[in-house]
Amino acid sequence: MPESALAAGFPALRVGWWNTGLTALRRLFASDLSGEIQQRRQGLDDAHLIVIGDFNDEPFSDAMHSQLRGVRERRLVRGDPGRELLYNPFWRKLGEHRPAVRGAPSFSPAGTHYYGENARNGQCWYTYDQMLVTGAFLDGAGWSLNEEHTNIVCPESLFSQTSLKYGVDHLPIIGRFSYLPEKGALQ
Numbered sequence: 001m002p003e004s005a006l007a008a009g010f011p012a013l014r015v016g017w018w019n020t021g022l023t024a025l026r027r028l029f030a031s032d033l034s035g036e037i038q039q040r041r042q043g044l045d046d047a048h049l050i051v052i053g054d055f056n057d058e059p060f061s062d063a064m065h066s067q068l069r070g071v072r073e074r075r076l077v078r079g080d081p082g083r084e085l086l087y088n089p090f091w092r093k094l095g096e097h098r099p100a101v102r103g104a105p106s107f108s109p110a111g112t113h114y115y116g117e118n119a120r121n122g123q124c125w126y127t128y129d130q131m132l133v134t135g136a137f138l139d140g141a142g143w144s145l146n147e148e149h150t151n152i153v154c155p156e157s158l159f160s161q162t163s164l165k166y167g168v169d170h171l172p173i174i175g176r177f178s179y180l181p182e183k184g185a186l187q
Contacts, residue, residue: 078139
């Protein structure tokens with residue numbers, strides 16, 4: 001996306017897929033992407049940037065947290081003077097995200113990626129698919145992240161033992177954004 005479009009307030013999207021290979025390589029990808037984001041944001045206090053993908057790393061991994069600078073606290077991103085931090089709403093998606101309710105369906109994924117072969121180690125689910133945003137999406141005016149509708153798409157029919165046979169091991173994620181006019185702006 002041209003820098004002039006960012007300066008005009010249009011959101012920019014960066015989509016990625018990181019190989020499951022070496023952890024060091026994913027840290028390098030994260031560091032490079034963080035540098036690219038900082039370059040794009042130079043001189044733009046309100047750059048609306050979205051990073052989304054299958055990172056093959058959890059939100060708390062070194063690559064995602066320390067290198068890419070994805071954090072779970074909105075207040076830190078809003079108050080970040082160097083504008084280096086990104087907000088990662090998928091921290092909320094670690095573990096089963098539906099409460100256990102007697103009589104309700106029991107299916108509740110505990111992440112976005114399922115690797116059943118790891119059950120003997122006590123973990124089958126991983127939150128590898130994530131979306132991160134710059135603080136400009138958290139201001140409440142202009143383009144805003146709508147967290148209520150930012151989620152893992154997980155109807156039971158989409159993710160079943162049958163789908164695993166055909167190589168479907170990741171659930172899709174969705175992020176919803178809204179445009180809210182500035183206070184006092186003509187509508």
